Amino acid sequence: MKSPLRPGDPPSLGGYRLLARLGEGGMGSVFLARRDDDGPLVAIKMIKPEYAYDEEFRARFRSEVKRAWQVPPFCTAAVLDADPEHRTPYLVVEYVDGPSLDEVVAREGPLADSRLHGVAVGVATALTAIHGAGVIHRDLKPQNVLFALGTPKVIDFGIARPLEVTSRHTRPDQMVGTVAYMAPERFDDAHRDITPAADIFAWGAVIAYAGTGRTPFRADSPVATAARILTQPPDLTGLHGSLAELVALALSKEPEDRPAAHELLQMLLAQNTGGQSIGRPLREAAEAAQLSGRHVSGGGDRPVPRPKKKRRGRLIAATAAATVLLAGAGFYARWPAEVDVNVQVKRSTPLAVMPVPGAVRGPWVVDALDRPGQWKSTTDAYGGKCSFKNGLAMTTPSFAMVCPGPAASFAGDQSISADITVTNERSCAEVQFRAAAESSYWLDLCPRIVRIRHEGTLRTTTLASADDAGFTPGQRHKVVLNLRDEVASVSVDGNSVLDAKLTDPSLPTGKVAFGVGPAGDEEVVAGAVVAHAEIRPTGNGTGPAGLAFTDVRRGTTKSIVAVRGYYPKSRSVVVEPVLFMTGDEYCRTFKLTPSSSNPCEQAWLTEDSKMVVTLPTSATPRLFSTFDDPGRCAGDPVTVGTCAIRPAELAERLGTNGLVELTTTDGVVTGMADVYTP
Known part of the structure; x- marks a missing residue:
């Protein structure tokens, strides 16, 4: 809703003449503006002057601008201009002149049939584009879904963040978002990783609101609403058919039980063949979004990823139907056979090329560990030491210790490989993986036993072990730990040693570190050396x-x-x-x-x-x-x-x-x- 400019508002910004106020948030204000008298209207988001000199807020805004540029304008408000280095940084986006979803529902009541299906497709299209650019919206709600010429558009990436599961982007005492549309994991933001699945939950809550006129976990207070989100099933009375099933699936308590945005869009388009017309412009936007996403949906002729086996049978069936329909219509990505992308390289220099790691890229870490780089020299309070001699040399006089490495979290199918040596029979080399908060998995590499264990806040559980696995002290061994479909497989010098089922659903991702510890309870000087480490995603095809x-x-x-x-x-x-x-x-x-x-x-x-x-x-x-x-x-x-x-x-x-x-x-x-x- 427009309101007049306030006395302290600037008359212009970056060559744009400010005409009115459109809104205000915790980080900045949004203005209606235009550059020329006959130019199009635009919306300008400007950081509040009192925050412009705060490096944290300026950094957040700079990150927002970089990611927002990469979001294709498919059912989203397009980014037009930006100046993150301005005295009061600003972002210029397309002005969507239409009512919001909450205004439409308040004025006309719940949506039904093709109109409701169109909103569901439009918001899923926007999320496919947003997630495909590596962004998590984090504040999807009816107020941020606007109608322009009948086509829904998602706006306000004000708290969007890069798609990196380790980045929380809030202080421990902060919570960003609107409670009624927040996924369960958002209420434990200090200990759980926030992923694109949180936006899928918000999609379910938004569509439930659009179709029923109420939020699915409605209660008398925000605290009571949060309690229902965490413990109760959604109230979807008023929704019917396959759309109700998709909404219920999107509102699953566990993030891994929710479909990805491109899967959701496929299933909605498959439903559309039953007579729920969404109109040509929206369908074209949906198809274009499917072709644009590089983090989840791009990549040659690679088939659409199947959902995890633990999801309900109806998701598998719906995804299969959508896959057949979309393949028949030619909706898979088709990329040019050759693209000249090395414009900055002198053509006389021959290039060795590294293929794109996969459709879901990175993080991918390579370090020979022969010098400080992604791992550093450290000493802990108990005399444990990480240094560099023929690799990352680790010693501890008593307790097990780890040498911290990259701050990135590693998720999904991945491979962790390294050359590892233990210095004596009473030493064990350790690979800590999916480490988050107080929980993690461990691969123990000892002369007499190799095992995988889970360490939780209350107890430690051995998941699998192998005796006499050929891990001889004093010899360098090539160790590969593969994680695929929640199964960890270990090989030593090319020989398969053990497989273990990963049992903690709260650890779908986490950090990786190398360490050393004593093989038994006695206090001994334990030592190990790790060299040529590589942590990389697997199983995602090629770019x-x-x-x-x-x-x-x-x-x-x-x-x-x-x-x-x-x-x-x-x-x-x-x-x-x-x-x-x-x-x-x-x-x-x-x-x-x-x-x-x-x-x-x-x-x-x-x-x-x-x-x-x-x-x-x-x-x-x-x-x-x-x-x-x-x-x-x-x-x-x-x-x-x-x-x-x-x-x-x-x-x-x-x-x-x-x-x-x-x-x-x-x-x-x-x-x-x-x-x-x-």
Whole structure:
């Protein structure tokens, strides 16, 4: 609802003339504006002045802008412009001139038949686009579903966050969202990972409200509503047929029992063949969203992922029906056979290419562990020590200890591999995985026994073990731990050792760490060495044909990478290969139609590989920077640094998120030049 500007509101912002207020939230205000007298109306979200100098809020806004650009405008309000570095940062989005879902229901009553089905498809389409860009909305509710020319559009990514299950983005005493539409796991935000499944729960609550005029867990107070969400089944009286079944499935208490957004959309479109017409514009948007998502739905001719076996039979049947229907209609992604994405690389330099890890990419960690990088040297309070000698050397005089590694959480099917040595018969090497809060799984690698155990807050349970598995002390062994469909399989030197069923549904994801401990209860000096560690996703197929990242580990390469850490004293640098593309190339790659409402109009864009690699540097790498004078110290192809810089200065400038043109020879960094993008 529009309201007049207040006395303290600016008359203009970034060349846009502010006309009225549209709303206000905890982080900023939203204004109706236009750039020219005859230009289209837009909505501008501006951080409140009192927060503009708070680095936490500015960082959150910067993250929002980066992710919002990547969301295709399929049943979402398109991003048009942004300036995160402005004195009062702002984001410009399409103005949707229509009532919200809650206004429509309040005025006209519950929706029914094709109109209700259209809202269900429209919101699922928006979530497919949002999740496909790596974003979680986190505040889906009827007020954020607007009607434009009869087609629903989801708005307000104000608390959207990157799709990384470790990132909570709130302090322990904060809770973001609207209680009636919050998934059960949201009420335990300090201990449970928030995933896209939370948005699916909100979809179920929104559609239940649209079809019945009430929320499915309605109570007299927010506290009572939260209690019902946590303990009671939803009240879906008034919903009928297969849509009611999908809503019930979306409102499952456990996140893993809910369908993914693209699965949900497939099943809704399959239902639509029964006569629930949704209209051509909405169907075209739904089909386009299915082709756009790279985190869950993109990737050549890869079949649509099947739901987990533990889901109800009706989901499996519905998904199968949807798959047949969609395949027959040609809705699977079709990617160009060849795309030129290495525009920043001189063509005289041969490239070793690394295929996209999968449709659900990363995180993917590679570290030889021969120097500080993604793992660091540490000493604990009991004398345990993590250092680097022929690998990550771990010793402890008494209690078991771990050497913390990457902060990322690893979910789904994955492989953890490393070369591991225990120093004596009374030592055990440890691989901790899916570690979250006070719970985790452990792989114990001891000379006399190999086992997998689950450690909870109250007790520890052995899930599987194997005696005399050939893990000889003093010898280096290749250990591979594969996690697939909630089964952990262990091999040592290529020989299968054991399989264990993972039993804790609250641990679908978590951190990975290496450690060491005594083989028995006696106090001994235990030691182990880990080298050549790799943690990577598996079983997700490959990315679009022609889409490849430079493999900086092999051959002679020159490419653009994101630097996650540069340590001159250790002669090491942690990098993530990225694709550096013009807006036109980006939209050609991801099959977006050029317009002012998507990234096609941007000069340059990056696409992350999610593969983070620790590399050694040469003794005297050639280092260049733009300094503070890009006009003098920047060259082609974009503005790559040409002025020499000292290692410590470059490390400070790059921090943990700088872009550089990286030169390597056989996996050794021989040169870095920072990249300036005006």
